[in-house]
Amino acid sequence: MRVTMIVNGVEVAREIEGRLLLVHFLRDTLGLTGTHWGCDTSNCGTCVVWLDGEPVKSCTVLAAMAGGHEVRTVEDLANGAELDPVQEGFRQCHGLQCGFCTPGMLMTCRALLDRNPDPSEEEIREAISGQICRCTGYSTIVRSVKWAAANS
Template sequence: MRLSTTVNGEPVIREIEPRTLLVHFLRDDLGLTGTHWGCDTSNCGTCVVWLDGEPVKSCTVLAAMTGGHEVRTVESLEKDGVLDPVQQGFMECHGLQCGFCTPGMLMTARALLDRDPDPSEATIREAISGQICRCTGYTSIVHSVQWAADHPAGAPGDTVAAEDAAADEPAPQPVGGAS
């Protein structure tokens, strides 16, 4: 079947098998390997992306269902060499260990902060409750999201952009965007 969708702001038209899962379409057809594939059963949450602005587990969505809709992946968080505050928070507060759950956590955290810019610890824990991290015990992830809430992009004294602009070394790679 012919699929016409938008991924990270870019129109995409591809011929796909109707049974193709969104996670496989993103990784295999589009090469967007930041979205991790963990369980195929909706249990782990490593594959969270946004569909029309709402976090979804891409292992439970058929790519065909995204026709005419907007998909956003972890690769979209970094803009023009500037990390999203959530990405920066995960770096600052050690919100990742092995990094496998990180892309899904980042997308879930960004969605939460877009809805609630100052969430409580309980709200953060509830938001990420559908995702499994086997390394961190979640405390550092919660601290990372709290850091991001305290350092919104473009805020006065925003160190995310200022530090990147002042650095003599290349800008850091987006957290959670690696394969």
């Protein structure tokens, strides 16, 4: 089947199998490997992208379901060489260690700050509650988001 969507501001159209997951479409078909593939069960959250401005776990969305919609990936956060404040916050406050969960965390946290520019620690923890980080203990991620909020 043919699917057409906007990915990071660019219209793309490809022939795909109907069972292809969005995470695999982005990584394998389009070569956008910033979106990580972790579990295929929606437990880890490493594959979070935006679908029409809302964070979704791309391992739970068929690429065909994204047809006609807008998808934004972690590759689209930075403005050229200028990092998004969330990315800079993760850099400044050591919000990443191994980096595996980072793309999904960045997309989720950017969406949070777009809705709520000054979230509390509890609101940040609630926003990232659907994502697993095995390295940081989450405190540096919370600090990173607070830094981004203060520097946006």
